[in-house]
Amino acid sequence: MKTRYTFGGDEHIYVEMDEEMSLDAFFKSLSMSNAVRDAKIPGVTEICPANASFQVRFDPDVTHPDEMLKRIQELEAKAEDAEKRMTTRIVEVPVFYRDPWTHETLMRFRERHQDPQGTDLDYAARINGYDSVDAFIEAHHSAPWFVSMVGFVSGLPFLYQLVEREKQIEVPKYVRPRTDTPKLTVGYGGCFSCVYSVRGAGGYQMFGITPMPIYDPRQQTSYLRDFMVFFRPGDIVKWKPIDRAEYDRITAEVEANTWSPRTAEVTFDLAEFNADMADTNKKLMEALDDA
CATH class of the missing domain: 3.30.1360.40 (Gyrase A; domain 2)
Structure with missing residues (x-):
């Protein structure tokens, strides 16, 4: 380099x-x-x-x-x-894939998309060689993600998939950006996944939505009282697929300040990861089960 x-x-x-x-x-x-x-x-x-x-x-x-x-x-x-080694945390982030809110939004802006006839997930699955949207969603959540940057919009994390380069998901942004994106949308552009911390314009493909607030300038959310931004560079994320019932339950608990994300302290060693990605990822994801 x-x-x-x-x-x-x-x-x-x-x-x-x-x-x-x-x-x-x-x-x-x-x-x-x-x-x-x-x-x-x-x-x-x-x-x-x-x-x-x-x-x-x-x-x-x-x-x-x-x-x-x-x-x-x-x-x-x-x-x-x-030394390319750090002590960090792995965070489980629930995702309601194929939710009604991002679906309504993506259909509203279909003329700005590469594939006006389908959905963002349909398009992403096809160009990445997956036979179905379900298989693509599994690929999205089956490996951990590394937070490489936080910014652009307050609290928005950029996440890099911890897999071999040839296995990484890649999806271009919309041909023309949208003027609207639901808050907490799980998006994708280039080789990065992200979570839209606030509602606003955007051009990333929309895969789902999380009930987990990641930015609270008033610091009223229970786990954001010490600092208004949740993510920091070096964090590792494990996406957890949820359904509408689970989404509604977590949303209610967030509003009641009785919910917080599952986290665990882990060590990430770049040399060990490059030597055996599958084993490293397995240990990272299992750390949440032991927490």
């Missing part, structure tokens, strides 16, 4: 690890972000990590842009040698 550095005006430096997303690029980005933070370079005001890159905002009156670039580049070797 060849790291690319570019300026964003006088106050930003953008550092891109690779042109395509990979866990190696993510871990290097995370290590470099941490290294910049630990270095306490004078003038740095903000560090914003992304899927395989990060951006540094700084005050050019404190540290000249050329000097800031030099200081950041000097940290790259340290990031290359950093």
Whole structure:
């Protein structure tokens, strides 16, 4: 991987690890972000990590842009040698696939889609070579997902599927974005799944909806009282298919502040994952059963 550095005006430096997303690029980005933070370079005001890159905002009156670039580049070797291992958590996220709300929305915006005659799930299953929507849904929830970035919209996680590259689901975004997407829609664009934290415009394919709030600026949800955003980079997600009855039950418990997501502490080691993905994923998913 060849790291690319570019300026964003006088106050930003953008550092891109690779042109395509990979866990190696993510871990290097995370290590470099941490290294910049630990270095306490004078003038740095903000560090914003992304899927395989990060951006540094700084005050050019404190540290000249050329000097800031030099200081950041000097940290790259340290990031290359950093241990690609982290203690994190796995979270079970319930998903009501083929729900009525995203279905109504996707049919309303059918003229903006690659396949106006079907549904988003029909299209995604077909172009990924699955014989049925049920088989495609199983592929979506049968392996864990890695939260590589949180942002774009407040609290929205980007999730990267923990499988071999050739097995990864890939689905293009809508031809033209929608002006509406239900809150907590489980979407898909490119190689990333996501959860829409708020209602609004969007272009990702819509597969279902979760009853689990992931963003609460008022911090009234029981498990969001300490911080308004649930997900953080490095989290691992296990999707759990649910039906309408389960969706309604969880929704009622969320409103009563008696529900919280199942979580478990796990260790993710990139070398172990690359050596045996199936066994690593099995251990990650089983950690929730032991919690």
